[in-house]
Amino acid sequence: MGGRVLSVASESVPLVKTGGLADVVGALPAALAATGWEMRVLLPAYRALRPRAADWPVVWQEPDLWGGPGRVLAGEVAGVPLLLLDAPHLYDREGGPYSGPTGDHPDNAVRFAALSWVGAQIAREGLADWKPDVLHAHDWQAGLAPAYLAYHGNGGCRSVITVHNIAFQGWAPAHMLGVLRLPGHAFHPEALEYYGGISSLKAGLVTADWITTVSPTYAAELMRPEFGMGLQGVIAARGPVVSGILNGVDTALWDPGAEDPPFGRKAMAGKAAARTALCTEFGLEVPGPLAIVVSRLTDQKGIDLLPEVVPDFVVAGGGLIVLGSGDPALEGAVRNLADRFPGRVAARIGYDETLSHRLFAGADAVLVPSRFEPCGLTQMYGLRYGTLPVVSLVGGLADTVIGANPAALAGPVATGITFHPVDALAFGRALSQLVQLYRQPKLWAKLRANAMAQPVGWETSARTYAALYERLAA
Ligand SMILES: Nc1ncnc2c1ncn2[C@@H]1O[C@H](COP(=O)(O)OP(=O)(O)O[C@H]2O[C@H](CO)[C@@H](O)[C@H](O)[C@H]2O)[C@@H](O)[C@H]1O
Numbered sequence: 162m163g164g165r166v167l168s169v170a171s172e173s174v175p176l177v178k179t180g181g182l183a184d185v186v187g188a189l190p191a192a193l194a195a196t197g198w199e200m201r202v203l204l205p206a207y208r209a210l211r212p213r214a215a216d217w218p219v220v221w222q223e224p225d226l227w228g229g230p231g232r233v234l235a236g237e238v239a240g241v242p243l244l245l246l247d248a249p250h251l252y253d254r255e256g257g258p259y260s261g262p263t264g265d266h267p268d269n270a271v272r273f274a275a276l277s278w279v280g281a282q283i284a285r286e287g288l289a290d291w292k293p294d295v296l297h298a299h300d301w302q303a304g305l306a307p308a309y310l311a312y313h314g315n316g317g318c319r320s321v322i323t324v325h326n327i328a329f330q331g332w333a334p335a336h337m338l339g340v341l342r343l344p345g346h347a348f349h350p351e352a353l354e355y356y357g358g359i360s361s362l363k364a365g366l367v368t369a370d371w372i373t374t375v376s377p378t379y380a381a382e383l384m385r386p387e388f389g390m391g392l393q394g395v396i397a398a399r400g401p402v403v404s405g406i407l408n409g410v411d412t413a414l415w416d417p418g419a420e421d422p423p424f425g426r427k428a429m430a431g432k433a434a435a436r437t438a439l440c441t442e443f444g445l446e447v448p449g450p451l452a453i454v455v456s457r458l459t460d461q462k463g464i465d466l467l468p469e470v471v472p473d474f475v476v477a478g479g480g481l482i483v484l485g486s487g488d489p490a491l492e493g494a495v496r497n498l499a500d501r502f503p504g505r506v507a508a509r510i511g512y513d514e515t516l517s518h519r520l521f522a523g524a525d526a527v528l529v530p531s532r533f534e535p536c537g538l539t540q541m542y543g544l545r546y547g548t549l550p551v552v553s554l555v556g557g558l559a560d561t562v563i564g565a566n567p568a569a570l571a572g573p574v575a576t577g578i579t580f581h582p583v584d585a586l587a588f589g590r591a592l593s594q595l596v597q598l599y600r601q602p603k604l605w606a607k608l609r610a611n612a613m614a615q616p617v618g619w620e621t622s623a624r625t626y627a628a629l630y631e632r633l634a635a
Pocket residue numbers: 179180181182184185325326375408455456457484485486511512513514517534535536537538539557
């Protein structure tokens with residue numbers, strides 16, 4: 162069969178990215194193409210995006226978009242079919258998608274309501290030559306789109322919302338209800354009301370025809386208070402329409418065979434050369450495993466555990482390079498480790514896609530000690546590059562890495578090292594195991610080969626999304 166899906170999101174590669182959400186939104190259209198589902202992505206035309214769309218045709222006009230008009234321009238960038246919502250009064254601003262020089266934009270509730278509103282309008286009425294069968298909303302920024310379809314009519318278009326990160330819920334005070342074009346009758350705990358106000362994410366969760374998140378384990382975790390961040394009851398109540406579909410990675414972009422020097426499962430010399438180059442670049446000399454962290458530096462990612470476990474790891478022969486940015490306290494903690502252990506630990510504060518490729522190519526292991534992780538992408542880059550993932554057993558990490566426990570080693574199916582609970586004791590023991598395994602070259606080579614054989618592309622997940630759209634549209 163097949164059909165049309167309108168994806169509504171606040172970021173997408175290659176245009177605008179603050180996290181993994183953008184990778185997934187940008188990868189889905191191409192991944193779905195083989196299934197017969199045609200996806201277009203509706204994004205705000207942020208300042209940096211406007212010049213690209215200057216000569217794109219206008220395919221939709223919206224006269225009254227919270228203080229000004231909006232228009233939708235259609236085009237394509239790097240194979241991603243795009244609909245850019247140009248509303249300069251909302252999006253033509255200095256800074257990133259959510260914040261400017263002085264912090265978060267104070268009208269974010271309205272900025273993303275406008276995105277959701279236009280998404281719902283297009284879904285309901287269709288463009289001149291393109292009527293979606295399904296609207297696929299991502300995270301709180303698009304959460305009101307399913308709500309607008311539910312409360313203002315859906316024109317036969319069904320809706321799905323995907324939770325990439327439940328920590329961001331898009332809360333607004335109750336008096337915004339009318340401003341956000343939401344009906345007063347729905348302001349009660351079973352529908353829109355959330356802690357006395359409105360959460361766009363909750364609005365999407367209660368009104369969408371289906372809810373997905375980015376791994377089966379996270380789908381189950383979200384129904385528990387430890388992970389649901391207040392929305393566990395809402396999600397549990399909708400249990401029958403909740404499913405977890407793992408993210409894939411772009412295997413053309415993340416391809417050891419395309420690195421310099423190239424390497425692969427049966428030709429690992431290139432990886433050894435990449436390790437040497439990396440050590441030279443960062444002035445490191447590491448007798449044991451060389452580990453990396455490539456991450457937003459936040460509590461979610463367990464970065465605060467590093468100062469507790471890295472000293473013992475270094476004494477045991479290990480080395481570490483951290484690439485990331487985020488919480489200033491965590492940036493400081495990481496810099497401090499590099500100062501304490503010159504020649505063994507290095508830190509690069511910032512965002513650097515090219516460097517991250519060199520890190521995955523040259524390192525022996527990637528550390529992902531997340532407290533919660535809806536899916537996680539870096540452990541999958543690690544698998545593909547034979548850079549063994551050392552991960553906490555939460556969310557998508559638990560679904561993508563097979564820990565080197567005795568049964569998995571005997572299998573032999575192990576692809577990395579896993580630990581639980583998420584604390585310094587368990588993480589430290591995992592790093593000791595990493596050092597031990599590294600000292601056994603035959604076993605290490607086997608683990609690497611297992612890891613590199615894992616299918617981490619989009620094929621399976623794209624088929625699962627297509628089957629979901631099929632069911633909804635039927
Ligand atoms: N300093 C830096 N330099 C270069 N690259 C950097 C970087 N910091 C981060 N990155 C890159 O940004 C992406 C981060 O994606 P993740 O899935 O690991 O986490 P994130 O929490 O952002 O995503 C959320 O959404 C995604 C998508 O659903 C879920 O997988 C995840 O669990 C959820 O928390 C990766 O591609 C990573 O390599």
